[in-house]
Amino acid sequence: MGIQCVDDVLNKAFFRLGFYVGRHPGYFIIVPVLLTLFFITGYQQIHHNIDPEYLFSPVNGEGKLERKIAEDLFKVNYTSRFNVARITRAGRFGRVIVTSKDGNKNMLRKEVWKELRLLDDLIQNATVLYEDEYFTYQDICAKWNNECFKNDILNLDYIIDE
Structure with missing residues (x-):
């Protein structure tokens, strides 16, 4: 009722x-x-900002002061003596995040590492046309002594069976 x-x-x-x-x-x-x-x-006048540093860290925070000191003392040089440990900003470079296609979360397998090597070869042999000029990976990569910086993690395929 x-x-x-x-x-x-x-x-x-x-x-x-x-x-x-x-x-x-x-x-x-x-x-x-x-x-x-x-x-x-x-x-239409909304300005979207997706920069995590702007969104999550204070403007005058200690982290930004310490980063400025590190950048002043240890300059990042992408053209001749690149060192990954000196990167303090996201920068303008690409990253590749890979997951296994078979659903197995264990990426430390020989067959997965073979495909990672194949992917690395595809990336390093890519050519891009930009404003009537062709660029290869070797033209735009971060360099150490005039050679493209090598990804040491990919060298695990030599000991992956162990």
């Missing part, structure tokens, strides 16, 4: 609302369209 009472009240309320909408449809069509157009103008 208590549920029937709630049902009757809701039926009457929605009947009145529907009746009012049926009598005055212009308010329920024109007003939402005008409000939408008005609010879209503000949405």
